[in-house]
Amino acid sequence: MFRSCAFCNTPFDGDGGPSGLGVGRRIAFDEWKGRLWVVCPRCSRWNLTPFDDRLERIEAVARAAQSGRVAASTDQVALIRWERYDLVRVGKPLRVELATWRYGERLRNRQRERMKVVVPLTVAAIGLGIAANVAAGGGFGVIVWNIHRAVDWVYLRIVGSRKVSLIESPICTHCGSIMQLRARHVQHARIVPDAHADMGVLLSCPRCHQEGAQLTGIEAVQVLRQGLTYLNLARGGRRRAEDAAREVDRVGGPDHLVREIARRELPLRALRPERGLALEMAVDERAEVEELERQWREAEEIAEIADGTLGSSTLVEEELRRLKNRDGDQPSG
Structure with missing residues (x-):
């Protein structure tokens, strides 16, 4: 088994946990296609493991994932916490009951x-x-x-006072000044619908205090993540992670929560405390799982080429068929 990343040559962290690989703290797997990857801690690239005993290892990781806790998911990828390991399940994730773990660890770190x-x-x-x-x-x-x-x-x-990290600072359309945003300035921003993106963040200029710029995409997410961290700290009080997580689930998940808040177009500081924390959770979860899905699609292209060279071994086909039939039909999504 390799000990370092094939893309950046960084040694893997962890010991592989339930996979038995001996390396890795974040393990990705696809039961349906028989894929198993170790995710590099530095460059985040997915390293496909050798095929020799991959199928048995996938079964072990899948069993651990069933007893783990889903931190975030899309229709294709689920991030699951199991003990001190991150397991990335490709395919429709199993539904796991909501609990404090979804955000409690981050609040404790904070x-x-x-x-x-x-x-x-x-x-x-x-x-x-x-x-x-x-x-x-x-x-x-x-x-x-x-x-x-x-x-x-x-x-x-x-x-x-922490500076909001942006590729390029926006320019206020009212006073023409460069908006040097700090985390505390974001509390005056509003999430609004956008015709070309999931959402837009309408920013208030720190100098003239007028709404002077709108961000979308990655920059909007970055602004929200830093601004909501400050806002939820400034409000104080003891807001439980499970209450905020229930708020996310009550409206149907992170995407629905963001759309609902965008529809109302309220300033962030006008949100109820538990909804403010729920929004921070939703933005973080969406950002992380979208990045995981992007990484998976890239890794899947490489895996298709690598595994395609194995031919149509009868033994391989039988093992894959057994894995597919173990839990019923192919996962949707």
């Missing part, structure tokens, strides 16, 4: 990032406050008591 900034600043500020309190004879108790609020405010300013 909280850990916040604590890395807040805790040291709080400790330092309390130390200075105590010293000042002693020197002044106890007159700074209220200031020390409110230090954590001040530190939280500082952290939110840091997150809100």
